[in-house]
Amino acid sequence: MKEEIIIAGFGGQGVLSMGKIIAYSGIMQDMEVTWMPSYGPEMRGGTANVTVIVSENKISSPILSKCDTAIILNQQSMDKFENMVKPxxxxxxxxxxxxxHPERKDINICSIEAAEESAIMGNTKAFNMIVFGAFLKKKPILTMENVIKGIKKSIPERHHHLIPMNEQAIMVGMEKVKDIQTIQ
Amino acid sequence: MAEKILMKGNEAIAYGAIRCGCDGYFGYPITPQSEVMETLMVEKPWETTGMVVLQAESETSSINMLYGGACTGKKVMTSSSSPGISLMCEGLTYLAGAELPCLVVNVMRGGPGLGTIQPSQSDYFQCVKGGGHGDYHMIILAPASAQDMYDFVDEAFNLAFKYRNPAMILSDGVIGQMMEKVEMRPMKPRRTTEELLAECGSWALTGKTPDRKRNLITSLALEPHIMEAHNQKLQAKYREIEANEVRYSTYKAEDAEHLIVAYGSVYRICESVVDMAREKGIKVGILRPITLYPYPEKELDALVPQMKSILTVEMSAGQMVEDVRRIANGRVPVNFYGRFGGSIPSPEEILEALENYIK
Known part of the structure; x- marks a missing residue:
């Protein structure tokens, strides 16, 4: 199993930390991982993206030109990364x-109203975990047990009381993700 | 088994330093390596191991602090990125001339000039061939993973002290910024004064005692015959390093008909290229120099006869390829593919370049 993921959006949406949680959850599941952030001019312009690879085998290139999954959280990222999704x-x-909206006909497309759902939850910080839940529903590559362990490893101990909120947000994402286009 | 921790290559440098018994770090922030000092400042090793961490007022200052620390036989290091290394070059040649062991980490970014903060490998000439003036070499290790970043700190210090020579970890923005899992090795304590005197007492400035002559550290000798003899001693040391300290690895090179030569993050990308090429029936392998000085000359030389061609891939306009061409010496075509100025080549574009060269 190898999953190559690109997560892209605005700075502050929790793009990098979602990637870190995926990577740490992968380690908890005894897999190889790489996490490669954008740290260049695009970051300074307010957008952020991260490439995460989770694999049962040794990972060669941490740099991708195609990915299995793109998680896209703003228009600039849609323009840049829609074409990077493998058929x-x-x-x-x-x-x-x-x-x-995405125009590709050869890929599976899902939407998650994470901004709206996090507002309903009354916690805009739950945004990235709602998105993460949507991903886990469509690509159940990590067990919930390892995800919780991964979150524990990724955030400082003083924030560990927020883990149940994160878990709840993941559940919301799993429930609310919508299929827009499913290909055979 | 030790716990595996997810961390950036730059963080791994900091933990590697604290845990291998480093005595002092002097540095000045610059992207893409600032996490080295940031991590040290968060970990506060001066409260645990006694390691000193100091932010200097510039790179020129940190390299000269390094000179001072190294004179006393302490394990001292600095880190920077390309423009900062340029500022350090005067200090580097003085350290090499005075035969001082120390570690410099260069997390390369694109140049020339202030350039870009994105990754690059365009300091090969500067770091491997010189940078400062005079006939000198630094021992250069090129990491390709966060674990390498961690492990090479201890390795580089060992080599630096074994040969009384500056060592460098020549990394790049990809390896520095990327997070991977890193296994923390067992903690090594800092050397005690007795251990330092036993290892470095013959040359280091440790305070003269009545039972020994004074130690003198300098790179200056105005008399040509003295300076020539000093240079001959340095050259003899370099030959010894070349004979004993080459490190390299190969990937699927045994039955290869075409060879890729690449180091650091580009080596990682080329592993994917080899797997993709082999699925198409092209027999490709890789030679990865792990030490760039000393270069794996004999190892590359021995692989040349079985190859139809060689492709050197770098994030530069073509620097290491000059060494590869020198060693191949006209026996097979040596091609080059490079991206530079902060651009990173994708596995697909390298494969396309390879296919174009060999068709």
């Missing part, structure tokens, strides 16, 4: 703020 791959996006 038959998965694109998950939050339609909030998206003016041009």
């Amino acid at each position: 038959g791959g998965l694109l998950i996006y939050d339609p909030n703020g998206i003016t041009r």
